[in-house]
Amino acid sequence: MTQEELNKIIEKDSYLKERENPSSHDVALYLGEVNHHCPLCGKALIYREQKKKNRLFQIAHIYPNRPTIAQYETLKDVERLGGNSESFENKIAICLDCHSTQDYHTTVEDYNHLLDIKKRLLTESALNNAIRSLDVERDVSIVISRLTNISEMELADLNYEPVYLTNKFENSELLIKTRIESYVHIYFPYVRDCLKEIDGKNGFNQQVLAGQIRNCYLKMRDRSSNKSMIFYQMADWLKNKTQSTSREACEIVIAFFVQNCEVFDEITK
Numbered sequence: 001m002t003q004e005e006l007n008k009i010i011e012k013d014s015y016l017k018e019r020e021n022p023s024s025h026d027v028a029l030y031l032g033e034v035n036h037h038c039p040l041c042g043k044a045l046i047y048r049e050q051k052k053k054n055r056l057f058q059i060a061h062i063y064p065n066r067p068t069i070a071q072y073e074t075l076k077d078v079e080r081l082g083g084n085s086e087s088f089e090n091k092i093a094i095c096l097d098c099h100s101t102q103d104y105h106t107t108v109e110d111y112n113h114l115l116d117i118k119k120r121l122l123t124e125s126a127l128n129n130a131i132r133s134l135d136v137e138r139d140v141s142i143v144i145s146r147l148t149n150i151s152e153m154e155l156a157d158l159n160y161e162p163v164y165l166t167n168k169f170e171n172s173e174l175l176i177k178t179r180i181e182s183y184v185h186i187y188f189p190y191v192r193d194c195l196k197e198i199d200g201k202n203g204f205n206q207q208v209l210a211g212q213i214r215n216c217y218l219k220m221r222d223r224s225s226n227k228s229m230i231f232y233q234m235a236d237w238l239k240n241k242t243q244s245t246s247r248e249a250c251e252i253v254i255a256f257f258v259q260n261c262e263v264f265d266e267i268t269k
């Protein structure tokens, strides 16, 4: 095969895309995926002692985005991961030494070895996410079941005045908006079903709670325009009242009411 022939093949092969530099967010994902250690030799990919993080790694293509003639012929029949060479599935963080070996001496065995590692990492992270979301759901259901124990008098506590501790939540409106949106997106049906189940039990009235949260918000808003602070204080209140160990679960429940009551309408729209 000549270089010219290969160039034509590369042009027609829709899997092979121009190299894209990973964003710093992507780099963090790749490093997290391998637990900051080279998945081939085990070397640490970052010197933690030094102030400046030393780059001891590269984000490598598993299937090369621009194969040489030798690579193209060697890797003729191998499996490729992801939609194209720039997909998350086709890249992995490895150390500089392993990267140069991988690049210059690609064998089918080496390729399949790295491919298998990446497949295992992808399965593990999918499993972790599923397990994590089950844990969060369990915590949410505990928080909601304990809502029935909060008396109306205690609900009135929600009308407390906001505390001006710091301004650290300033300029975080977008952040809180994104957070509420993603909670609502992921957990809305689950929270709604849990609430439906306890409505009317033990005198619990969802409308009363929703109304109380709305009043609380309105009163706090008169004193502070910082919606993030209000949101976190409401989540704190719920965490205290339900003795929940999961702050995230409490934020999810508050996000539901906040969204459902349209009290945060300006920021959730």
Ligand SMILES: [Zn+2]
Binding pocket: 038, 039, 040, 041, 042, 043, 094, 095, 096, 097, 098, 099
């Ligand atoms: Zn290595």
